[in-house]
Every structure is written in C-alpha cells, then in structure tokens.
Amino acid sequence: MKQILYVSVASNPITDSDMKSLLNQARSNNDRDHVSGKLVYVDGQFLQLIEGVTEQVDATFDRIKIDPRHHNIQLFIEHAISVRTFPDWTMGYVVASIKDVMDVTGISQIHGLSDLYKQVQDDLMKDLIVGLTPTTNR
Ligand SMILES: Cc1cc2nc3c(=O)[nH]c(=O)nc-3n(C[C@H](O)[C@H](O)[C@H](O)COP(=O)(O)O)c2cc1C
Numbered sequence: 001m002k003q004i005l006y007v008s009v010a011s012n013p014i015t016d017s018d019m020k021s022l023l024n025q026a027r028s029n030n031d032r033d034h035v036s037g038k039l040v041y042v043d044g045q046f047l048q049l050i051e052g053v054t055e056q057v058d059a060t061f062d063r064i065k066i067d068p069r070h071h072n073i074q075l076f077i078e079h080a081i082s083v084r085t086f087p088d089w090t091m092g093y094v095v096a097s098i099k100d101v102m103d104v105t106g107i108s109q110i111h112g113l114s115d116l117y118k119q120v121q122d123d124l125m126k127d128l129i130v131g132l133t134p135t136t137n138r
Contacts, residue, residue, distance in 0.1 A: 003051040005077035008070040010044050027090040038092035045113040049129050077122045096132045104131040
C-alpha cells in the first residue's frame with residue numbers, strides 16, 4: 001500500500017453544491033477502489049491525503065492531477081505504508097481556517113497553505129491533516 005499527500009489551489013471558490021458533488025464522486029470511486037483518506041479545504045486551497053493499494057492510489061491521483069477544478073498541485077508525501085491513517089473514511093472532509101492551521105502546527109504568521117510549504121516537514125504536514133477537525137459540518 002502507499003499514501004500520498006498533496007496541496008493544491010482551487011480554480012474557483014468552491015460552493016457547497018460543488019463540494020457535495022465532488023465528494024459524492026470521490027467517495028463512490030474510493031469505495032469501489034478501496035481508497036481512503038481525508039480532504040481539507042482551507043481558504044481556497046486543498047490539502048488531501050489518499051491511501052490504499054499502490055495501483056489504485058496512482059490511478060486516483062492520475063485523475064485528480066488533471067482535474068480543472070484545481071491547479072498548482074504539489075506532492076508532499078509519497079511513501080509505502082502498511083497501516084492506513086484513515087481506514088474508515090472513503091474521503092473525510094474538513095473545512096478549516098488559517099487560524100486552525102496555525103493552532104495545529106504551532107506556526108504563527110501563516111497567510112495560506114503556500115506559506116506552510118516553506119516552513120514545515122512532511123511529518124508536520126501529516127500531523128496537520130490528522131489534527132484538523134471540522135469547524136463546519138457539511
Ligand atoms: C480536490 C479534489 C479531490 C478529489 N479527490 C478524489 C478522490 O479522492 N477520489 C476520486 O476518485 N476522485 C477525486 N477527485 C475527482 C477526480 O479529479 C476526478 O474528477 C474523478 O475521479 C473522475 O471520476 P469518474 O472517472 O468517475 O468520472 C477529486 C477532485 C478534486 C478537485
């Protein structure tokens with residue numbers, strides 16, 4: 001199995017109905033492919049962790065990379081795993097604020113996830129996606 005974590009920029013502000021259809025599509029594919037993970041939306045940017053059997057994760061990420069709903073996709077983590085981080089989630093979803101990101105990472109003065117790229121290690125990116133909990137229920 002493998003796990004990947006990337007950050008990207010939403011092409012347009014995401015509405016509730018856009019997000020609902022994106023999640024329906026992602027969850028039904030992931031259920032079929034035994035892919036699990038978590039998607040965080042922070043102020044126009046996505047942070048997503050995807051995990052599962054290597055071939056299925058690669059196929060999923062190949063589709064995600066060419067999706068016009070986002071761009072500037074930056075892969076942070078790509079490694080083999082033996083245990084899933086989010087075994088029960090076909091795609092958990094969290095809306096977070098920059099303040100939440102600062103609280104979880106302990107780093108002040110972050111204006112966007114792009115600032116974080118320069119400052120944190122891969123491990124901290126993973127702590128971040130695990131530590132962010134919903135501020136909005138959708
Ligand atoms: C931020 C973001 C996250 C996504 N996450 C997933 C995902 O976890 N699984 C998935 O199959 N598609 C995901 N998608 C959608 C894919 O880019 C693509 O549209 C979809 O897999 C195509 O599915 P289809 O072959 O059933 O039409 C995501 C798209 C975006 C923009």
